[in-house]
Amino acid sequence: GESVGLHxxxxxxxxxxxxxxxxxxxxxxxxxxxxxxxxSGKGPQFIIDIRSNMDKRxxxxxxxxxxxxxxxxxxxxxxxQPGDSAVYFCAETPGYALNFGKGTSLLVTP
Amino acid sequence: DAGVIxxxxxxxxxMGQEVTLRCKPISGHDYLFWYRQTMxxxxxxxxxxxxxxxIDDSGMPEDRFSAKMPNASFSTLKxxxxEPRDSAVYFCASRPGTSxxGELFFGEGSRLTVL
Numbered sequence: 366g367e368s369v370g371l372h373x374x375x376x377x378x379x380x381x382x383x384x385x386x387x388x389x390x391x392x393x394x395x396x397x398x399x400x401x402x403x404x405s406g407k408g409p410q411f412i413i414d415i416r417s418n419m420d421k422r423x424x425x426x427x428x429x430x431x432x433x434x435x436x437x438x439x440x441x442x443x444x445x446q447p448g449d450s451a452v453y454f455c456a457e458t459p460g461y462a463l464n465f466g467k468g469t470s471l472l473v474t475p
Numbered sequence: 476d477a478g479v480i481x482x483x484x485x486x487x488x489x490m491g492q493e494v495t496l497r498c499k500p501i502s503g504h505d506y507l508f509w510y511r512q513t514m515x516x517x518x519x520x521x522x523x524x525x526x527x528x529x530i531d532d533s534g535m536p537e538d539r540f541s542a543k544m545p546n547a548s549f550s551t552l553k554x555x556x557x558e559p560r561d562s563a564v565y566f567c568a569s570r571p572g573t574s575x576x577g578e579l580f581f582g583e584g585s586r587l588t589v590l
C-alpha cells in the first residue's frame with residue numbers, strides 16, 4: 366500500500382551546522398505535506414507545511430522542499446541548535462487524517 | 476487556549492484489565508483523531524471523528540478497542556481486555572473543520588504499559 370517513509374533514521378550534527386532531513390512519500394493525492402517535531406515525552410508539534418503545488422517554503426530557520434517528480438520531501442534547519450534535538454516526522458494529507466513517516470532522530474552535539 | 480488535554484498521562488495495568496483513555500479536544504475543532512505510537516510502527520491512525528461521528532475506524536486493531544465521542548468536548552478510547560502488545564503511547568489530536576493546511580494539534584499523549 367502507499368506509505369510515507371524516511372531515508373535516515375538518525376542524524377547527528379554539530380551545533381551551528383545546517384541539518385537536512387529527508388522523506389519519501391508515495392501518495393500523490395496529498396494536498397499538503399507537513400513536518401512535525403516531537404520532543405521526548407511530548408506530542409508532535411507542527412513545524413511547517415507545504416502545499417502540493419509549491420516546491421519550496423521558508424519559515425524561521427526552516428525550509429521545506431518538495432520534489433514531486435521523485436516524490437521527495439526535505440526539511441532544512443539552518444544553524445542547528447541544541448533545542449532542535451528531537452524526532453522529526455513528515456506527514457502527508459491524503460484526507461482529513463495525516464499519514465506519518467516513521468521519523469528521524471536529530472541529535473545536536475556541542 | 477489549553478490545547479488538547481489527555482488523561483491519564485501514564486497508565487500501568489495488568490493484562491486482562493480494562494483501560495480507558497480520555498481526551499478533550501480544542502474548543503471549536505470539528506475533527507478528533509486517535510493515534511498510537513510505537514517504536515516498531517511509528518504513529519498509526521486508529522480512528523477519527525467529525526462532529527462526534529466516527530468517520531474512519533479502519534485502524535482500530537481489533538474488537539478489544541473501542542472509541543466514543545459523546546459530545547464535542549470529550550472522547551474516550553477503551554481497550555478491554557488489555558494485552559501487553561497494546562503497550563504504546565496513545566495520542567489524541569484535533570483540528571478545525573476548515574483548516575487550510577490539514578495541521579493536527581496533538582495532546583501530550585497517554586503512555587500505556589500493560590504487564
